[in-house]
Amino acid sequence: MLGDSAYKLALETKRTQTHLPSYNEALVHHLCREARHALNRIEESLVALETLPLSGQQDTRALAAQLAVLHASVKRTKRSLLAYHVQRLRFLKEIFWTVGTIPEEIKPRLSPAELDFFSHYAIAINRYRAPFIDVDLTALEVPPKDLYIEIRVLQDCGEIQLENGSLLLSKNSQHHVKRSDVEHLIAQGLLQHLA
Structure with a gap:
Protein backbone atom coordinates (compact mmCIF):
# COMPACT_ATOMS: atom_id res chain seq x y z
CA MET A 1 0.00 0.00 0.00
CA ALA A 130 43.96 25.32 11.16
CA PRO A 131 44.37 29.02 12.06
CA PHE A 132 43.58 28.26 15.71
CA ILE A 133 46.67 26.20 16.53
CA ASP A 134 46.44 26.61 20.31
CA VAL A 135 42.68 26.10 20.59
CA ASP A 136 41.11 22.63 20.60
CA LEU A 137 37.62 23.12 19.15
CA THR A 138 36.59 19.57 20.02
CA ALA A 139 37.34 19.92 23.71
CA LEU A 140 34.10 21.39 25.03
CA GLU A 141 30.61 21.73 23.65
CA VAL A 142 29.60 24.11 26.45
CA PRO A 143 31.83 27.03 27.48
CA PRO A 144 33.51 26.46 30.86
CA LYS A 145 32.23 28.32 33.90
CA ASP A 146 35.44 28.02 35.89
CA LEU A 147 39.10 28.12 34.97
CA TYR A 148 39.98 25.55 37.67
CA ILE A 149 37.96 22.40 38.38
CA GLU A 150 37.87 19.49 40.82
CA ILE A 151 38.57 16.10 39.23
CA ARG A 152 38.62 12.48 40.39
CA VAL A 153 41.00 10.06 38.66
CA LEU A 154 39.13 6.99 37.38
CA GLN A 155 42.17 5.17 35.92
CA ASP A 156 45.89 5.54 36.61
CA CYS A 157 47.28 8.09 34.15
CA GLY A 158 50.76 8.44 35.51
CA GLU A 159 52.52 11.76 35.69
CA ILE A 160 51.33 14.53 33.37
CA GLN A 161 52.95 17.86 32.56
CA LEU A 162 51.00 20.98 33.45
CA GLU A 163 51.72 24.63 32.74
CA ASN A 164 53.20 25.10 36.19
CA GLY A 165 54.83 21.71 36.80
CA SER A 166 53.83 18.06 36.83
CA LEU A 167 51.07 16.11 38.55
CA LEU A 168 50.78 12.41 39.41
CA LEU A 169 47.29 11.09 38.57
CA SER A 170 46.75 7.88 40.52
CA LYS A 171 43.42 6.06 40.66
CA ASN A 172 40.77 7.47 43.07
CA SER A 173 42.79 10.60 43.85
CA GLN A 174 41.21 14.05 43.64
CA HIS A 175 42.85 17.23 42.41
CA HIS A 176 42.11 20.91 41.82
CA VAL A 177 43.58 21.65 38.38
CA LYS A 178 43.28 24.01 35.45
CA ARG A 179 40.52 22.79 33.11
CA SER A 180 42.56 23.20 29.91
CA ASP A 181 45.30 20.89 31.29
CA VAL A 182 43.00 17.90 31.79
CA GLU A 183 39.95 18.29 29.53
CA HIS A 184 41.38 15.85 26.96
CA LEU A 185 41.65 13.23 29.74
CA ILE A 186 38.06 13.94 30.82
CA ALA A 187 36.90 13.46 27.21
CA GLN A 188 38.69 10.09 27.12
CA GLY A 189 36.93 8.98 30.30
CA LEU A 190 40.09 8.72 32.40
CA LEU A 191 39.07 11.55 34.74
CA GLN A 192 35.72 12.64 36.17
CA HIS A 193 34.79 16.27 36.58
CA LEU A 194 33.29 16.78 40.02
CA ALA A 195 30.58 19.44 40.00
Missing part, protein backbone atom coordinates in the same frame (compact mmCIF):
# COMPACT_ATOMS: atom_id res chain seq x y z
CA LEU A 2 1.11 3.55 -0.69
CA GLY A 3 3.14 4.94 2.22
CA ASP A 4 3.90 1.63 3.97
CA SER A 5 7.58 1.71 3.05
CA ALA A 6 7.92 5.32 4.17
CA TYR A 7 6.34 4.34 7.49
CA LYS A 8 8.85 1.47 7.89
CA LEU A 9 11.74 3.86 7.28
CA ALA A 10 10.32 6.40 9.74
CA LEU A 11 10.03 3.67 12.40
CA GLU A 12 13.60 2.57 11.75
CA THR A 13 14.76 6.18 12.11
CA LYS A 14 12.93 6.51 15.43
CA ARG A 15 14.35 3.24 16.80
CA THR A 16 17.95 4.09 15.89
CA GLN A 17 18.48 7.32 17.78
CA THR A 18 21.08 5.77 20.11
CA HIS A 19 22.94 3.48 17.70
CA LEU A 20 23.76 3.26 14.01
CA PRO A 21 22.49 0.17 12.17
CA SER A 22 23.53 -0.78 8.65
CA TYR A 23 22.41 1.54 5.89
CA ASN A 24 19.07 0.25 4.57
CA GLU A 25 19.91 0.61 0.90
CA ALA A 26 17.10 -1.65 -0.33
CA LEU A 27 14.38 0.34 1.43
CA VAL A 28 15.87 3.70 0.40
CA HIS A 29 16.01 2.65 -3.26
CA HIS A 30 12.47 1.26 -3.04
CA LEU A 31 11.21 4.59 -1.67
CA CYS A 32 13.00 6.54 -4.41
CA ARG A 33 11.40 4.30 -7.07
CA GLU A 34 8.01 4.67 -5.38
CA ALA A 35 8.33 8.47 -5.37
CA ARG A 36 9.39 8.54 -9.03
CA HIS A 37 6.45 6.31 -9.94
CA ALA A 38 4.05 8.62 -8.07
CA LEU A 39 5.52 11.67 -9.81
CA ASN A 40 5.04 9.98 -13.20
CA ARG A 41 1.43 9.27 -12.29
CA ILE A 42 0.98 12.92 -11.29
CA GLU A 43 2.30 14.03 -14.69
CA GLU A 44 -0.04 11.60 -16.47
CA SER A 45 -2.99 12.86 -14.43
CA LEU A 46 -2.14 16.47 -15.25
CA VAL A 47 -2.03 15.63 -18.96
CA ALA A 48 -5.37 13.82 -18.64
CA LEU A 49 -6.81 16.81 -16.78
CA GLU A 50 -5.84 19.13 -19.63
CA THR A 51 -7.50 16.90 -22.23
CA LEU A 52 -10.81 16.50 -20.37
CA PRO A 53 -13.79 18.32 -21.82
CA LEU A 54 -15.16 21.15 -19.73
CA SER A 55 -18.40 19.25 -19.13
CA GLY A 56 -16.73 16.36 -17.20
CA GLN A 57 -16.84 17.76 -13.66
CA GLN A 58 -16.96 14.31 -12.01
CA ASP A 59 -13.82 13.24 -13.86
CA THR A 60 -12.11 16.50 -12.88
CA ARG A 61 -12.88 15.96 -9.19
CA ALA A 62 -11.64 12.38 -9.33
CA LEU A 63 -8.38 13.44 -10.98
CA ALA A 64 -7.94 16.29 -8.48
CA ALA A 65 -8.39 13.85 -5.59
CA GLN A 66 -5.91 11.44 -7.16
CA LEU A 67 -3.39 14.28 -7.59
CA ALA A 68 -3.80 15.31 -3.94
CA VAL A 69 -3.22 11.76 -2.68
CA LEU A 70 -0.20 11.21 -4.91
CA HIS A 71 1.28 14.57 -3.95
CA ALA A 72 0.83 13.83 -0.23
CA SER A 73 2.45 10.43 -0.77
CA VAL A 74 5.51 11.99 -2.43
CA LYS A 75 5.83 14.57 0.38
CA ARG A 76 5.58 11.83 3.06
CA THR A 77 8.19 9.73 1.29
CA LYS A 78 10.52 12.70 0.97
CA ARG A 79 10.13 13.60 4.67
CA SER A 80 10.85 10.00 5.69
CA LEU A 81 13.98 9.84 3.52
CA LEU A 82 15.23 13.19 4.82
CA ALA A 83 14.62 12.24 8.46
CA TYR A 84 16.47 8.93 7.96
CA HIS A 85 19.50 10.57 6.38
CA VAL A 86 19.61 13.55 8.76
CA GLN A 87 19.56 11.15 11.74
CA ARG A 88 22.46 9.16 10.31
CA LEU A 89 24.46 12.32 9.53
CA ARG A 90 23.91 13.63 13.07
CA PHE A 91 25.28 10.36 14.38
CA LEU A 92 28.36 10.67 12.11
CA LYS A 93 28.96 14.25 13.25
CA GLU A 94 28.74 13.12 16.87
CA ILE A 95 31.30 10.39 16.17
CA PHE A 96 33.62 12.99 14.63
CA TRP A 97 33.40 15.31 17.63
CA THR A 98 33.83 12.54 20.22
CA VAL A 99 36.24 10.10 18.54
CA GLY A 100 37.66 11.95 15.54
CA THR A 101 37.60 8.97 13.18
CA ILE A 102 35.12 6.29 12.23
CA PRO A 103 35.63 3.17 14.35
CA GLU A 104 36.32 0.04 12.29
CA GLU A 105 33.21 -1.74 13.60
CA ILE A 106 30.99 1.07 12.25
CA LYS A 107 32.54 1.42 8.77
CA PRO A 108 30.75 -1.62 7.24
CA ARG A 109 27.38 -0.17 8.32
CA LEU A 110 27.85 3.04 6.33
CA SER A 111 26.99 3.76 2.72
CA PRO A 112 29.70 5.07 0.38
CA ALA A 113 28.00 8.48 0.42
CA GLU A 114 28.16 8.56 4.24
CA LEU A 115 31.87 7.68 4.23
CA ASP A 116 32.38 10.45 1.68
CA PHE A 117 30.40 12.88 3.86
CA PHE A 118 32.50 12.02 6.91
CA SER A 119 35.79 12.61 5.11
CA HIS A 120 34.60 15.93 3.63
CA TYR A 121 33.21 17.01 7.02
CA ALA A 122 36.54 16.21 8.71
CA ILE A 123 38.44 18.14 6.02
CA ALA A 124 36.16 21.17 6.39
CA ILE A 125 36.45 21.22 10.20
CA ASN A 126 40.23 20.74 10.09
CA ARG A 127 40.54 23.54 7.52
CA TYR A 128 38.51 25.81 9.79
CA ARG A 129 40.56 24.73 12.81
